[in-house]
Amino acid sequence: MKTSKTVRCMSFLFMFILLFLTTGCADNYIVLDPKGPIGEQQKDLMILSTLLTLIVIVPVLILTFVIVWRYRDRKGRKAKYTPNWEHSTKLEIIWWGIPIIIITLIGIVTVRYTYSLEPSKPLESEKKPITIQVTNLDWKWLFQYPEQGIATVNYVQFPEDVPVRFEVTSDAPMNSFWIPQLGGQIYAMSGMSMTLYLQADEQGEYMGSGANFTGKEFAKMFFTANATSQEDFDQWVNQVKNTSPELTLDGYKELTKQGTSDARYFSAFPEGLYEMTVTKYAASHNHGLSTRVQPPARVKE
Amino acid sequence: MWESVKEFASEFFVTGDPLIYGADVSIVLSMIAIVSVLTYFKKWGWLWREWLTTVDHKKIGIMYILASVLMLFRGGVDALLMRAQLAMPEMQFLSGDHYNQIFTTHGVIMILFMAMPLMFGLFNVIVPLQLGARDVAFPFLNALSFWLFFSGAMLFNLSFVIGGSPDAGWLAYPPYSELAFNPGPGQDFYIWGIQISGIGSLMTGINFIVTILKVRAPGMTLMKMPMFSWSVLSSCIAIVFAFPILTVTLALLFIDRYLGGHFFTLDGGGNPMMYINLIWMWGHPEVYIIVLPAFGIFSEIVATFSRKKLFGYKSMVFAMIIISVLSFLVWAHHFFTMGSGADVNAFFAVTTMLIAIPTGVKVFNWLFTMFRGKITFETPMLWTVGIIPNFVIGGMTGVLLSVAPADFQYHNSYFLVAHFHQVIIAGVVFGFFAGLYYWWPKIFGFKLNERIGRWAFWLWNIGFYLCFMPQYALGLMGMTRRLYTYGWDKGWFEMNLVSTIGAVIMGAAFLVQIWDIAHSIKHMKRDTTGDPWNARTLEWSIPSPAPFYNFAVMPQVTSQDDWHERKLRIEQGLEKPAKVELEPIHMPKNSGIPIVMSMFWFFVGFGLIFDWLWMAVPGFIGVIGCMVVHSFNYDTDYYVTVEEIKRTEAEAGRVIT
Ligand code: HEM
Ligand SMILES: [Cu+2]
Ligand SMILES: [Cu+2]
Numbered sequence: 001m002k003t004s005k006t007v008r009c010m011s012f013l014f015m016f017i018l019l020f021l022t023t024g025c026a027d028n029y030i031v032l033d034p035k036g037p038i039g040e041q042q043k044d045l046m047i048l049s050t051l052l053t054l055i056v057i058v059p060v061l062i063l064t065f066v067i068v069w070r071y072r073d074r075k076g077r078k079a080k081y082t083p084n085w086e087h088s089t090k091l092e093i094i095w096w097g098i099p100i101i102i103i104t105l106i107g108i109v110t111v112r113y114t115y116s117l118e119p120s121k122p123l124e125s126e127k128k129p130i131t132i133q134v135t136n137l138d139w140k141w142l143f144q145y146p147e148q149g150i151a152t153v154n155y156v157q158f159p160e161d162v163p164v165r166f167e168v169t170s171d172a173p174m175n176s177f178w179i180p181q182l183g184g185q186i187y188a189m190s191g192m193s194m195t196l197y198l199q200a201d202e203q204g205e206y207m208g209s210g211a212n213f214t215g216k217e218f219a220k221m222f223f224t225a226n227a228t229s230q231e232d233f234d235q236w237v238n239q240v241k242n243t244s245p246e247l248t249l250d251g252y253k254e255l256t257k258q259g260t261s262d263a264r265y266f267s268a269f270p271e272g273l274y275e276m277t278v279t280k281y282a283a284s285h286n287h288g289l290s291t292r293v294q295p296p297a298r299v300k301e
Numbered sequence: 302m303w304e305s306v307k308e309f310a311s312e313f314f315v316t317g318d319p320l321i322y323g324a325d326v327s328i329v330l331s332m333i334a335i336v337s338v339l340t341y342f343k344k345w346g347w348l349w350r351e352w353l354t355t356v357d358h359k360k361i362g363i364m365y366i367l368a369s370v371l372m373l374f375r376g377g378v379d380a381l382l383m384r385a386q387l388a389m390p391e392m393q394f395l396s397g398d399h400y401n402q403i404f405t406t407h408g409v410i411m412i413l414f415m416a417m418p419l420m421f422g423l424f425n426v427i428v429p430l431q432l433g434a435r436d437v438a439f440p441f442l443n444a445l446s447f448w449l450f451f452s453g454a455m456l457f458n459l460s461f462v463i464g465g466s467p468d469a470g471w472l473a474y475p476p477y478s479e480l481a482f483n484p485g486p487g488q489d490f491y492i493w494g495i496q497i498s499g500i501g502s503l504m505t506g507i508n509f510i511v512t513i514l515k516v517r518a519p520g521m522t523l524m525k526m527p528m529f530s531w532s533v534l535s536s537c538i539a540i541v542f543a544f545p546i547l548t549v550t551l552a553l554l555f556i557d558r559y560l561g562g563h564f565f566t567l568d569g570g571g572n573p574m575m576y577i578n579l580i581w582m583w584g585h586p587e588v589y590i591i592v593l594p595a596f597g598i599f600s601e602i603v604a605t606f607s608r609k610k611l612f613g614y615k616s617m618v619f620a621m622i623i624i625s626v627l628s629f630l631v632w633a634h635h636f637f638t639m640g641s642g643a644d645v646n647a648f649f650a651v652t653t654m655l656i657a658i659p660t661g662v663k664v665f666n667w668l669f670t671m672f673r674g675k676i677t678f679e680t681p682m683l684w685t686v687g688i689i690p691n692f693v694i695g696g697m698t699g700v701l702l703s704v705a706p707a708d709f710q711y712h713n714s715y716f717l718v719a720h721f722h723q724v725i726i727a728g729v730v731f732g733f734f735a736g737l738y739y740w741w742p743k744i745f746g747f748k749l750n751e752r753i754g755r756w757a758f759w760l761w762n763i764g765f766y767l768c769f770m771p772q773y774a775l776g777l778m779g780m781t782r783r784l785y786t787y788g789w790d791k792g793w794f795e796m797n798l799v800s801t802i803g804a805v806i807m808g809a810a811f812l813v814q815i816w817d818i819a820h821s822i823k824h825m826k827r828d829t830t831g832d833p834w835n836a837r838t839l840e841w842s843i844p845s846p847a848p849f850y851n852f853a854v855m856p857q858v859t860s861q862d863d864w865h866e867r868k869l870r871i872e873q874g875l876e877k878p879a880k881v882e883l884e885p886i887h888m889p890k891n892s893g894i895p896i897v898m899s900m901f902w903f904f905v906g907f908g909l910i911f912d913w914l915w916m917a918v919p920g921f922i923g924v925i926g927c928m929v930v931h932s933f934n935y936d937t938d939y940y941v942t943v944e945e946i947k948r949t950e951a952e953a954g955r956v957i958t
Contacts, residue, residue: 057694111651
């Protein structure tokens with residue numbers, strides 16, 4: 001082969017680049033650096049399933065290499081050649097069997113975790129969960145704190161070590177609400193309110209994003225999820241209450257207009273706004289996890 | 302008057318973007334060039350008689366392949382534009398709107414107008430030859446399928462310069478794809494481009510099922526059929542069940558958009574989740590529809606270049622049928638995060654994993670076909686061997702994604718993007734490339750240059766790994782798909798840059814392949830044997846390129862790999878080339894109806910996109926008219942005389958006594 005020298009050069013370069021990639025910047029892998037119980041278990045599951053699949057994959061890769069090398073046609077080859085050998089029940093049972101065993105194992109683990117990590121299942125904790133209602137708008141996230149009575153845009157803060165009950169809906173095309181370091185995402189759909197429990201075990205600012213495409217400025221839908229101490233959180237709530245403007249119904253309508261937004265804070269929001277958002281799209285098709293929300297008696301104008 | 306013309310034009314044509322003006326100019330220039338060349342060389346009649354009206358499966362196959370290569374170019378340019386925009390944070394190359402249109406057209410074109418027709422091209426060129434048949438079961442229908450695909454594809458591509466491209470992703474999830482958020486004609490181009498070509502795909506599926514079940518050579522029982530034909534059968538079964546779902550789903554979306562329905566809208570009780578379920582009931586089988594034939598191709602190539610019988614024939618057949626059935630039971634793995642509850646997620650996670658079992662078995666069978674073989678590495682085999690590790694890794698990440706609770710973290714991220722490109726590029730596209738290199742001499746009568754072919758192979762593979770391995774990493778860094786821009790603060794720069802470099806290398810690889818073809822045409826060495834790889838199945842028993850009636854005499858099949866066995870018997874002197882009695886051959890006549898009817902379909906689609914009933918209604922009447930004309934046409938066949946057969950065979954260097 002005439003090309004082999006160039007090929008060798010190219011593969012060397014290629015290995016070099018791979019090496020460059022795999023070293024350094026390890027702390028960028030935020031999905032593998034979770035800061036909460038849900039993300040933690042999801043990471044364990046990712047690693048476990050990777051290891052289980054590698055039990056098959058690595059031997060197959062080695063086998064491929066060995067077979068291709070050993071049985072290539074060349075002068076003076078000593079390896080056997082059996083042109084009509086086409087069947088072996090024993091061998092076929094082995095390679096139907098191995099994947100079946102591995103898949104059974106992964107399957108059992110998966111089913112178990114599917115139930116235990118069900119996103120609407122409350123987290124075990126002595127502390128009472130805090131509820132945050134999330135609305136996907138074009139192209140920003142609105143967070144409402146029904147217990148504290150404040151609202152924010154593209155910024156969400158909550159205390160560490162306290163389960164957060166996110167209720168998620170949409171007043172725009174379907175999006176997906178995702179804070180990778182705390183745990184997996186859930187779709188934000190109109191006419192439905194989805195429940196997602198997450199918790200931060202450590203203080204810190206985490207990246208949040210919209211994961212499902214919703215149009216022109218979808219790429220600007222990042223937000224900050226800030227886990228702080230309980231005192232800092234209480235203090236922050238007070239500060240927002242005292243210094244920020246109120247979100248009125250008109251203000252909300254303004255927010256639903258297409259456009260991006262920086263972080264914003266509101267000292268109050270119209271009562272029942274979230275429920276109104278969910279129910280205005282005729283909640284005729286509840287399903288699975290989405291909870292039926294009662295329409296508010298009256299929306300404060 | 303002039304004012305209103307100007308106003309119309311500025312809405313009708315896409316304006317304001319230098320890229321698009323460039324495209325306009327090049328489209329017009331190449332049209333002029335094509336028309337003048339045809340006129341200057343007086344080739345219009347030839348084009349019409351030999352190609353546009355042909356019902357010969359080999360020519361139809363070539364047209365499919367040609368169209369798909371053009372689409373690969375268009376889709377590839379889309380890809381490079383996207384990678385250029387993502388090469389660096391805060392790049393100002395494409396705007397959000399433009400980027401969204403490009404990823405949408407890229408996805409649609411690559412799957413529906415590149416992979417599908419490339420696959421249909423290979424079906425057409427090879428399956429009848431492998432079966433020892435003179436044509437497909439329904440040659441007229443076959444031509445119609447091609448032209449429907451072609452007008453669908455042209456309609457879709459037109460959106461680039463007229464009206465504006467769709468921008469809701471290759472599956473057009475509502476409510477974003479509904480009128481409220483997507484008022485322009487782009488989304489309607491999507492609907493009609495796919496609908497029209499989809500009818501063609503469905504008919505091709507039916508055609509090949511009937512062909513495989515009904516027109517095999519005498520003696521070729523199903524269990525003696527070559528593996529590629531088996532893979533085509535399993536793929537076509539999936540087509541026949543899956544494509545009607547697509548047609549209905551898009552029809553409902555069209556009703557929403559055109560007649561103000563509320564199937565999937567945000568308001569009025571619409572339920573977008575219903576669409577997402579429906580589209581994946583088609584979409585998942587679709588990905589297996591395109592990968593199964595690639596499995597068939599690997600099986601043929603591995604056996605030929607290992608000089609050995611395919612290992613575990615029965616297992617292979619069984620695995621493919623299971624895959625094609627199972628592929629209908631896994632669709633919800635595309636939205637584990639839609640909150641359907643643990644019962645649903647557990648069920649679909651398990652069915653998805655089950656698919657990995659037969660897929661894995663096939664890999665083992667290929668490996669053990671090579672085991673104790675005598676392997677040589679001509680380009681088709683090189684691709685096949687290169688694909689194995691690639692596809693194995695892609696399958697592995699598929700299993701990882703199917704772990705439902707973990708998929709909450711992978712879903713919609715670049716990890717997913719890397720997975721499906723790995724199975725689709727390194728499985729499907731590379732597989733079809735392998736098939737093209739392998740059957741090229743049968744189709745065109747000469748081999749492609751091996752040395753340039755090896756360059757293309759290495760460039761494609763290196764480019765592939767560089768482009769997509771970093772994307773797995775990006776997924777784990779939390780980068781979501783379909784972002785048109787990202788900030789410096791995210792730490793995604795390095796991997797994206799490498800990924801873009803990989804994409805550029807793949808672009809270069811494509812050019813090398815085009816050069817390979819040009820070079821091989823220029824320095825063509827005719828293949829006079831008809832069997833340049835010393836292969837095993839019937840298509841290699843006739844001259845290359847195959848004469849228009851394929852087989853001068855119907856082969857009598859007695860075993861699997863019949864041609865290989867026959868060669869052995871002749872070698873051992875057990876069988877003398879038999880004295881044969883030639884008979885006139887019954888052949889279908891050409892017809893202009895398929896192309897005309899598809900043009901009418903084009904007008905139906907275009908009219909409905911712009912709500913011009915004055916165009917859609919006559920178009921529809923034209924379609925019906927074509928059907929009527931065809932059903933009263935009894936002059937559809939003729940006989941090839943023995944003299945002509947003798948002359949044609951002699952020209953191909955075969956003497957028939
Ligand atoms: C071992 C076999 C495979 C398994 C277990 C598997 C599993 C999966 C899963 C679970 C997803 C959804 C991930 C998500 O959206 O979060 C997915 C996506 C996808 N897979 Fe596979 N896969 C396999 C093979 C294939 C093959 C052979 C193809 C194509 C030829 C393919 C094409 C795709 C595509 C196109 C998507 C997603 C496209 C989109 O969302 O736009 N997969 N796969
Ligand atoms: Cu829902
Ligand atoms: Cu799927």
